[in-house]
Amino acid sequence: MNAIGPVEPGEGTQGHPLATPEPAGPATRPLARLYTAHRRAAHALLAAALLAAGGGYLYATRPPAARPVRAELPFxxxxxxxxxxxxxxxxxxxxxxxxxxxxxxxxxxxxxxxxxxxxxxxxxxxxxxxxxxxxxxxxxxxxxxxxxxxxxxxxxxxxxxxxxxxxxxxxxxxxxxxxxxxxxxxxxxxxxxxxxxxxxxxxx
CATH class of the missing domain: 2.60.40.1230 (Gamma-adaptin ear (GAE) domain)
Structure with a gap:
């Protein structure tokens, strides 16, 4: 008879620091979702920081704008x-x-x-x-x-x-x-x- 139960760690993986067993049940799913959301937020902040830094560099190195003609003054x-x-x-x-x-x-x-x-x-x-x-x-x-x-x-x-x-x-x-x-x-x-x-x- 087949039985469905918790997955046991394979031989030689018990207690290994790289062993990351799947969550065993519904109680662990909120933690997984929180971890995923945290990673996405961190990546978004990093991307925004890089974009801001790049934009600041472009602004600082762009050529000075031409002085506008004072067209409101008469000849x-x-x-x-x-x-x-x-x-x-x-x-x-x-x-x-x-x-x-x-x-x-x-x-x-x-x-x-x-x-x-x-x-x-x-x-x-x-x-x-x-x-x-x-x-x-x-x-x-x-x-x-x-x-x-x-x-x-x-x-x-x-x-x-x-x-x-x-x-x-x-x-x-x-x-x-x-x-x-x-x-x-x-x-x-x-x-x-x-x-x-x-x-x-x-x-x-």
């Missing part, structure tokens, strides 16, 4: 206005063929704007400004600028300046731009007259 040419005020008298002793005008530069909004240079389009003329560039104007403020021109070669200046302009290099916290300002018919008339007086019959 300087969008905030600056230049208007013509009129002729001014040049100081005594100024070299011949020199004349001067006054303009008003205002910054309507946004950050402060720095003028880094001023030029004009005619080869036969040189230009200087007072104050000399670079100079800075705050938002909501305006500044008078004296623009002095000297005729260097009469053959290269126009007889009538139709739509003369001044190129102004502007810089603010967002960008640097070169903006052409057409100063209107009064400036065109005064510039043409000054060139005629300076060069007389030498103007082409």
């Amino acid at each position: 300087p040419a969008q905030t600056v206005d230049v208007s013509y005020l009129g002729e001014v008298t040049v100081p005594p002793g100024t070299r011949p063929r020199t004349f001067a005008f006054e303009v008003l530069l205002g910054v309507e909004s946004g950050p402060a704007v720095t003028v880094t240079g001023m030029t004009q389009p005619y080869d036969g003329l040189s230009l200087t400004s007072a104050p000399r560039a670079p100079f800075r104007t705050k938002s909501g403020a305006a500044r008078k600028i004296v623009v002095t021109m000297h005729v260097t070669e009469c053959g290269k200046v126009p007889r009538d300046a139709g739509l003369p302009f001044i190129d102004v290099t502007l810089r603010n916290a967002r960008a640097m731009q070169v903006q052409s300002f057409i100063l209107g018919p009064r400036y065109a008339h005064d510039l043409s007259h000054a060139l005629q007086v300076a060069c007389s019959n030498d103007i082409r």
Whole structure:
């Protein structure tokens, strides 16, 4: 007759440290389940620790992010206005063929704007400004600028300046731009007259 009973240890395994007999009955099953759950939790914690360490390394060694463009700021040419005020008298002793005008530069909004240079389009003329560039104007403020021109070669200046302009290099916290300002018919008339007086019959 066959009988079912507890499994006995095999010969030579009794009391051996590697001998791990199966649980004998239902009383030992909760302990087995607790042991299995503990092993799974330990493996999960180890995996999370390794992932965190790897992620920290990648974060620490990644290249620095590019500095975001301050797109919320306006370009300087969008905030600056230049208007013509009129002729001014040049100081005594100024070299011949020199004349001067006054303009008003205002910054309507946004950050402060720095003028880094001023030029004009005619080869036969040189230009200087007072104050000399670079100079800075705050938002909501305006500044008078004296623009002095000297005729260097009469053959290269126009007889009538139709739509003369001044190129102004502007810089603010967002960008640097070169903006052409057409100063209107009064400036065109005064510039043409000054060139005629300076060069007389030498103007082409």
